[in-house]
């Protein structure tokens with residue numbers, strides 16, 4: 001319908017700016033018809049999801065009345081349930097990261113989601129993908145019979161904020177044995193990444209959050 005009138009990416013979807021305007025500033029685009037900013041690579045990508053569509057629709061409604069609400073991009077987080085297992089993903093897989101030209105590596109947490117001394121628990125696998133150059137978290141994939149989708153969402157926020165494996169290794173997360181270990185499993189998988197980098201002689205922690213500043217000693 002708009003061929004030849006606005007910029008269209010080679011697969012046929014609209015390119016938009018951060019306020020979701022096409023190259024014709026009077027025409028906004030939202031949803032499956034447009035490219036999104038994929039934060040782990042910083043590049044436009046085609047990741048058609050309702051989670052992006054509904055956000056973009058609401059943002060466009062705001063921005064038509066003034067550019068107050070930029071679209072901050074996506075991690076393309078998604079999940080599915082298969083034979084009683086929950087699979088959740090956010091950001092890049094290792095293969096996707098390597099294909100994108102990133103100096104990426106991954107670690108795998110194989111454990112349970114809460115201690116064995118509790119009445120029940122389930123196996124939990126987490127693959128964490130990160131950038132070796134700047135230690136940014138790039139993605140995670142989680143599998144368990146336990147409900148772990150909100151952990152994928154937590155990693156999504158970490159990717160959005162350019163957090164590093166060092167941030168994730170030590171960020172404050174609740175502990176209560178009904179729910180997790182003294183270190184949450186997201187802390188623990190990030191600690192595996194920190195250990196892996198140390199083992200390979202790349203021990204330069206980077207914390208993006210400034211955190212607590214002691215007024216007497218900063």
Ligand SMILES: Cc1cc2nc3c(=O)[nH]c(=O)nc-3n(C[C@H](O)[C@H](O)[C@H](O)COP(=O)(O)OP(=O)(O)OC[C@H]3O[C@@H](n4cnc5c(N)ncnc54)[C@H](O)[C@@H]3O)c2cc1C
Nearest residue numbers: 001030031032033047048049050051052053054077078079
């Ligand atoms: C099987 C399936 C499962 C999915 N599950 C998920 C999920 O769990 N989570 C998730 O985030 N995403 C999921 N998605 C993706 C999600 O459905 C889409 O990303 C989302 O619906 C896109 O919304 P949209 O409004 O951009 O487009 P659509 O929902 O496709 O709406 C476009 C509308 O425009 C209408 N239309 C098209 N051409 C014309 C025309 N010329 N004139 C008038 N009307 C027209 C169409 O009939 C349609 O109603 C799933 C998709 C599929 C197919």
